[in-house]
Amino acid sequence: xxxxxxxxxxxxxxxxxxxxxxxxxxxxxxxxxxxxxxxxxxxxxxxxxxxxxxxxxxxxxxxxxxxxxxxxxxxxxxxxxxxxxxxxxxxxxxxxxxxxxxxxxxxxxxxxxxxxxxxxxxxxxxxxxxxxxxxxxxxxxxxxxxxxxxxxxxxxxxxxxxxxxxxxxxxxxxxxxxxxxxxxxxxxxxxxxxxxxxxxxxxxxxxxxxxxxxxxxxxxxxxxxxxxxxxxxxxxxxxxxxxxxxxxxxxxxxxxxxxxxxxxxxxxxxxxxxxxxxxxxxxxxxxxxxxxxxxxxxxxxxxxxxxxxxxxxxxxxxxxxxxxxxxxxxxxxxxxxxxxxxxxxxxxxxxxxxxxxxxxxxxxxxxxxxxxxxxxxxxxxxxxxxxxxxxxxxxxxxxxxxxxxxxxxxxxxxxxxxxxxxxxxxxxxxxxxxxxxxxxxxxxxxxxxxxxxxxxxxxxxx
Ligand code: SAH
Ligand code: SF4
Ligand code: F3S
Numbered sequence: 001x002x003x004x005x006x007x008x009x010x011x012x013x014x015x016x017x018x019x020x021x022x023x024x025x026x027x028x029x030x031x032x033x034x035x036x037x038x039x040x041x042x043x044x045x046x047x048x049x050x051x052x053x054x055x056x057x058x059x060x061x062x063x064x065x066x067x068x069x070x071x072x073x074x075x076x077x078x079x080x081x082x083x084x085x086x087x088x089x090x091x092x093x094x095x096x097x098x099x100x101x102x103x104x105x106x107x108x109x110x111x112x113x114x115x116x117x118x119x120x121x122x123x124x125x126x127x128x129x130x131x132x133x134x135x136x137x138x139x140x141x142x143x144x145x146x147x148x149x150x151x152x153x154x155x156x157x158x159x160x161x162x163x164x165x166x167x168x169x170x171x172x173x174x175x176x177x178x179x180x181x182x183x184x185x186x187x188x189x190x191x192x193x194x195x196x197x198x199x200x201x202x203x204x205x206x207x208x209x210x211x212x213x214x215x216x217x218x219x220x221x222x223x224x225x226x227x228x229x230x231x232x233x234x235x236x237x238x239x240x241x242x243x244x245x246x247x248x249x250x251x252x253x254x255x256x257x258x259x260x261x262x263x264x265x266x267x268x269x270x271x272x273x274x275x276x277x278x279x280x281x282x283x284x285x286x287x288x289x290x291x292x293x294x295x296x297x298x299x300x301x302x303x304x305x306x307x308x309x310x311x312x313x314x315x316x317x318x319x320x321x322x323x324x325x326x327x328x329x330x331x332x333x334x335x336x337x338x339x340x341x342x343x344x345x346x347x348x349x350x351x352x353x354x355x356x357x358x359x360x361x362x363x364x365x366x367x368x369x370x371x372x373x374x375x376x377x378x379x380x381x382x383x384x385x386x387x388x389x390x391x392x393x394x395x396x397x398x399x400x401x402x403x404x405x406x407x408x409x410x411x412x413x414x415x416x417x418x419x420x421x422x423x424x425x426x427x428x429x430x431x432x433x434x435x436x437x438x439x440x441x442x443x444x445x446x447x448x449x450x451x452x453x454x455x456x457x458x459x460x461x462x
Contacts, residue, residue, distance in 0.1 A: 011058060019110055108135060308335065
């Protein structure tokens with residue numbers, strides 16, 4: 001009999017991407033093979049994100065579409081996983097509107113996928129198994145990572161910050177750090193397999209280790225990972241400004257491998273709004289942190305997340321955000337319109353004191369316009385400079401161009417040369433053009449000694 005095939009559709013952040021790799025690893029062990037599309041799959045897993053209404057709508061739209069596929073091939077198993085599954089509202093919705101779904105499981109029990117799948121396949125009813133709280137950290141799960149040189153490694157799960165707009169503490173549970181030793185071993189094993197660009201993951205990596213015995217911290221962990229031979233670049237995501245310590249800044253400044261990309265989500269520039277968001281810093285203390293980062297890491301590439309239209313945000317509050325963006329001069333910013341999330345305090349305030357929709361949109365536009373100008377200027381300042389980039393793939397928009405990233409995470413496009421395969425290699429380039437969202441560059445030397453990734457060998461030449 002042909003091996004059954006699975007297709008996993010992943011929404012949301014890198015934590016979800018990593019969870020999908022662990023699901024895939026378990027399915028490989030069960031004898032499944034991965035499928036490039038949902039059309040040929042015998043099992044489809046939808047790994048959902050709940051962070052904003054738009055993320056939920058995308059996943060629900062896709063689940064709706066699968067109804068037809070299930071009508072045509074009733075033997076296909078449909079499973080819904082991820083952050084939306086942790087919300088009681090989703091279960092009620094699926095039961096009512098998406099009876100084609102066979103299995104629902106959450107973020108805390110994805111390590112039980114084999115058992116859950118067997119249960120669902122033996123049952124005529126939708127099987128729902130979602131844990132309200134997280135268990136102990138589970139080590140040694142199988143994993144199916146993407147072939148290449150980039151790898152993600154979890155270091156802390158959950159979030160204890162309870163920002164008043166955010167659903168994540170409810171969908172991911174309380175903070176649990178992995179012990180340092182298994183993390184180091186995982187990174188050593190990855191380096192031995194040829195992964196050279198390693199990102200450590202958590203909803204708030206800056207609180208790494210506070211719950212361990214003895215307590216550890218992110219600076220300590222990164223300093224240990226720096227010693228792993230074969231790892232060329234080290235990244236971390238996401239960090240909360242409140243716990244971004246001077247020790248961490250000093251560790252990054254002294255490191256050869258830790259990225260100089262510093263992502264510090266600010267969310268808002270107004271102190272009253274920051275207070276109501278429960279961010280536990282002020283505009284002044286945030287700007288002081290940025291000054292300390294710039295002092296020790298002068299070439300830091302700074303990025304942020306901003307929410308506009310938080311309940312009660314006045315024009316004066318919003319001006320404070322614009323002022324902060326002007327002062328920091330971020331390389332890039334992810335900007336969002338506030339989206340009310342079930343169970344969060346801010347959702348109740350939204351009911352009483354919402355910012356009108358047109359005002360939200362206008363603020364988003366004004367913020368983006370300002371940031372785009374600053375991003376363009378920041379990229380212009382790099383013209384003529386040279387850096388090492390990692391060639392990540394062929395550009396989706398133009399197959400004659402390689403899409404690459406700098407160590408500080410900027411996108412760089414370089415022309416493909418006939419007969420030259422640079423995929424998954426580190427290549428020196430000089431920046432020849434600068435736009436708002438990317439740079440263009442020209443190769444100015446030979447690639448560093450290449451890892452031989454499978455996908456590199458499979459890529460057709462130009
Ligand atoms: N742990 C990360 C955030 C993950 S969510 C951190 O604290 O940085 C990524 C971003 O989504 C947040 O930084 C925030 O800007 C945005 N976000 C979260 N909840 C939101 C909501 N309810 N509405 C709009 N944006 C939201
Ligand atoms: Fe959400 Fe705040 Fe936790 Fe980030 S730190 S995941 S924004 S609660
Ligand atoms: Fe979304 Fe869950 Fe990540 S809500 S952003 S997938 S932790």
